[in-house]
Amino acid sequence: xxxxxxxxxxxxxxxxxxxxxxxxxxxxxxxxxxxxxxxxxxxxxxxxxxxxxxxxxxxxxxxxxxxxxxxxxxxxxxxxxxxxxxxxxxxxxxxxxxxxxxxxxxxxxxxxxxxxxxxxxxxxxxxxxxxxxxxxxxxxxxxxxxxxxxxxxxxxxxxxxxxxxxxxxxxxxxxxxxxxxxxxxxxxxxxxxxxxxxxxxxxxxxxxxxxxxxxxxxxxxxxxxxxxxxxxxxxxxxxxxxxxxxxxxxxxxxxxxxxxxxxxxxxxxxxxxxxxxxxxxxxxxxxxxxxxxxxxxxxxxxxxxxxxxxxxxxxxxxxxxxxxxxxxxxxxxxxxxxxxxxxxxxxxxxxxxxxxxxxxxxxxxxxxxxxxxxxxxxxxxxxxxxxxxxxxxxxxxxxxxxxxxxxxxxxxxxxxxxxxxxxxxxxxxxxxxxxxxxxxxxxxxxxxxxxxxxxxxxxxxxxxxxxxxxxxxxxxxxxxxxxxxxxx
RNA sequence: CGGGAUGUAGCUCAGUCCGGUAGAGUACUCGUCUGGGGGGCGAGUGGUCGCAGGUUCAAAUCCUGUCAUCCCGACCA
Numbered sequence: 001x002x003x004x005x006x007x008x009x010x011x012x013x014x015x016x017x018x019x020x021x022x023x024x025x026x027x028x029x030x031x032x033x034x035x036x037x038x039x040x041x042x043x044x045x046x047x048x049x050x051x052x053x054x055x056x057x058x059x060x061x062x063x064x065x066x067x068x069x070x071x072x073x074x075x076x077x078x079x080x081x082x083x084x085x086x087x088x089x090x091x092x093x094x095x096x097x098x099x100x101x102x103x104x105x106x107x108x109x110x111x112x113x114x115x116x117x118x119x120x121x122x123x124x125x126x127x128x129x130x131x132x133x134x135x136x137x138x139x140x141x142x143x144x145x146x147x148x149x150x151x152x153x154x155x156x157x158x159x160x161x162x163x164x165x166x167x168x169x170x171x172x173x174x175x176x177x178x179x180x181x182x183x184x185x186x187x188x189x190x191x192x193x194x195x196x197x198x199x200x201x202x203x204x205x206x207x208x209x210x211x212x213x214x215x216x217x218x219x220x221x222x223x224x225x226x227x228x229x230x231x232x233x234x235x236x237x238x239x240x241x242x243x244x245x246x247x248x249x250x251x252x253x254x255x256x257x258x259x260x261x262x263x264x265x266x267x268x269x270x271x272x273x274x275x276x277x278x279x280x281x282x283x284x285x286x287x288x289x290x291x292x293x294x295x296x297x298x299x300x301x302x303x304x305x306x307x308x309x310x311x312x313x314x315x316x317x318x319x320x321x322x323x324x325x326x327x328x329x330x331x332x333x334x335x336x337x338x339x340x341x342x343x344x345x346x347x348x349x350x351x352x353x354x355x356x357x358x359x360x361x362x363x364x365x366x367x368x369x370x371x372x373x374x375x376x377x378x379x380x381x382x383x384x385x386x387x388x389x390x391x392x393x394x395x396x397x398x399x400x401x402x403x404x405x406x407x408x409x410x411x412x413x414x415x416x417x418x419x420x421x422x423x424x425x426x427x428x429x430x431x432x433x434x435x436x437x438x439x440x441x442x443x444x445x446x447x448x449x450x451x452x453x454x455x456x457x458x459x460x461x462x463x464x465x466x467x468x469x470x471x472x473x474x475x476x477x478x479x480x481x482x483x484x485x486x487x488x
Numbered sequence: 489c490g491g492g493a494u495g496u497a498g499c500u501c502a503g504u505c506c507g508g509u510a511g512a513g514u515a516c517u518c519g520u521c522u523g524g525g526g527g528g529c530g531a532g533u534g535g536u537c538g539c540a541g542g543u544u545c546a547a548a549u550c551c552u553g554u555c556a557u558c559c560c561g562a563c564c565a
Contacts, residue, residue, distance in 0.1 A: 004500090013559075032556065088564075123565095157489060157563060164564070217565095237565060276565055308523040343525035361524055371524080488565085 005351075007288045012232045013160075019282055020161045023291040023351050033159040033166030037275070040352060041162075043299035044278055045169065049149065051201055051297075052171065052273065055193050061145045061173060066127050068151070069118035074126040077251040081125060084218020088155040090120040090166075120153040125219065125244070125270055128174045129252040136176060136266055139258050143186070144176040162279030163236075163488055170274035176266045178256060180245075183267035184222070187243040190271040191224035194239035202277065203294040203404040204228050204284045205411055206238060207434075207483065209459025214443045217270075221245040227458045227483070229411045230283040233432035235458045235485035238280050241271035285376075285403050291353030292376055294403050295396040302392055303349045304334040307342050307361030314360050317385065321358065321370070324389050330396070350375060355399050356392055374399055376406075417481070424472045424484075428453045434485050438478035440471035449473050455484045 004022055006014040020026050025041030037045065053063070069092060076082045096112030121127065128146075135141060153167045173190060177183040191208060198206045206226035216223040220242035228238050246265040249255070254266045285292040295301055302325055306314040315336075322332045333354070335345050342359070349357050359371040369382040372391055376399050383391045414433030418424035427435050439445060439457065449472075450456050464480045471478050 011559095017558085028557065030556080084564095152565095154564075156565095158561090168565080170565080240565075272565080274565060305524095341523065341525090341527065343523095343527085345526090346524095347526045359524070363524070 005288060005290060008231060015288070016283060017161070019286050019291055023353065025278065026161045033156060035161050035165050040299060041278060044281065044293065044297060045275055047297045047299060048277055052197055055197060056147050056173065059189060059193060061147045063148060064146050065148050065150065066124050066131065068121055070121050070127045072117045072119050074130055075119055077126060078219050078247055081219035085122045089122055090153045090155055092118040092120065122152055122154045124148065124150070124172055125174065125248055129248040129254055129268070132176055132266070133252050133254045136254055136256050139178045139256050142176055142178040142256060142266070143182060146175065147171055147173040162275055162282070168275045170272050172270060172272040175269045176254070178258065178264070178267070180267050183269050184243050187222065187224055187241045187269040187271065190269070191226070191241040194241065194273060195226050198226055198228065198238055199404065201294065201296045202281050202284070203400055203407065204238070204280060205404065205408045207459060207461055208463070209461040209483065211459060212443070212446055212457045214446050215457065217242045219244060219247050221247070225459050228280055228284065229414060229434060230280070230488070231410070233414045235434065235487040236280050236283070237487065238277060239273040242269060244268035244270060284407055286353070290351035292403070293353035293355060295355045295400050298353060298355050299331065300333045300352070300354050301330045301396065302332045302356045302358060303354045304332065304358045304360065305342055305345045305349070306336065307359050309338045310336045313365060317360055317365065321388055325392060328389055328393060330392065356395050358388065376403055418472055421472055425453060428455045428484070428486070432486065434458070434483050436481040437472040437484055438469035439482045440474050440476035440478055445471060445473050449484070455486050458483045458485050458487060
């Protein structure tokens with residue numbers, strides 16, 4: 001076990017916290033439930049963000065920015081929406097402080113009470129649809145394909161770095177369409193974008209599905225989700241895309257004139273992923289030595305360590321390699337710190353999840369080789385100097401693929417089928433993981449199962465095969481299996 | 489929001505029961521010997537003991553309040 005990191009076996013939660021802290025991803029802050037995202041953690045998020053942003057642009061979206069504050073009355077316009085978020089809203093009631101008359105710091109000035117209180121956005125549907133009302137008159141104004149990168153606040157009872165914090169960073173796409181079909185297609189398209197991002201960039205396999213009515217976003221008609229399995233076999237919802245129907249158009253009176261000069265309500269979608277993805281990334285790949293990052297998202301892809309310390313002849317080779325690797329498109333860090341010893345640097349680079357490490361010592365120079373080590377397997381080999389760049393390129397692809405394959409295998413190894421209640425309960429209790437089981441389609445059954453086992457329906461998989469069966473709990477007829485799991 | 493635990497040096501913690509000059513390891517700084525997986529020796533820097541009240545000649549220690557964090561539950565991206 002690495003210094004200062006609890007093993008996963010010993011205490012999974014503590015392991016996660018140790019990784020976040022020791023790898024320099026985030027710190028706790030002075031504010032309850034909020035974290036400070038440190039440079040290394042933010043760099044990972046930035047890489048995610050840049051890639052996602054490019055994918056949104058490719059699919060025709062543009063960025064905009066809407067206010068942090070939402071008039072309280074807006075939130076109540078859509079009944080289900082307010083019900084979903086009311087319990088976790090931060091509210092601004094005043095706009096001024098004053099010196100404490102008792103001479104102790106400052107207090108809220110009671111004179112400065114707001115006419116209408118403002119809610120710090122937990123999500124932006126309401127303020128955005130209030131705005132869209134002014135932007136949309138004709139079918140020619142549609143579709144409206146807008147995304148925003150923002151922070152939101154949800155006053156959570158219990159928080160964990162990245163996975164659930166009171167304030168978090170995310171993107172929220174909000175689109176408006178002239179037809180139901182087009183809106184559904186949009187929601188499905190972005191669902192697919194999320195799945196592709198998760199698998200191709202995060203190397204995190206996901207199951208695409210739709211949420212049950214009970215788990216659906218407040219105000220949505222359909223919620224598409226990507227669900228991933230973490231190393232403790234619990235499910236994590238990694239991204240959602242919602243078909244909102246005409247609910248928000250109705251609530252905010254957003255209509256357009258169609259080709260036939262008839263007034264119609266606009267169709268809507270919204271979709272988002274958050275800094276929670278950083279937590280997902282950690283829990284998918286990392287080990288007891290520290291963070292493991294897929295090369296495509298690693299802020300530093302290659303580190304170079306001089307053995308035993310920087311020296312002229314080592315520098316020469318190291319700088320040249322650094323240069324060549326940078327030209328090949330990789331981010332490189334030559335660790336010239338002469339206060340730290342090689343072993344320390346090895347441990348530190350592993351802790352931070354740098355995918356490939358090169359070590360260069362005098363013995364290597366004499367043989368014209370470099371020691372190349374990969375983070376995911378710990379495997380080391382000597383590579384002739386003139387083949388290092390090619391080797392690194394090969395490893396980048398190989399590590400990316402092998403992380404994905406390993407995660408797929410883990411998920412498969414921990415996926416079960418249950419056909420009786422006894423079996424179901426036993427698997428959830430003893431094995432964990434995903435359980436494919438028949439469900440009668442009622443919220444009542446879903447809640448009863450949750451109550452007894454803590455497992456929820458993560459999704460109804462899109463690719464599930466039609467299979468008549470009996471509900472694992474009620475015995476009533478079922479059209480196909482859904483995925484149950486304990487979830488974050 | 490319920491149950492449990494914890495706040496003392498940058499970090500990990502002792503000291504608190506039984507009040508009496510603020511401790512250790514680690515990190516950091518300097519020197520030195522080292523150097524292919526988290527070095528050794530020597531010297532040094534660093535703390536209004538989470539915060540606010542109270543009791544007392546005297547509070548890290550006792551009392552009250554408050555804030556924060558962690559673990560377990562309920563809720564949730």
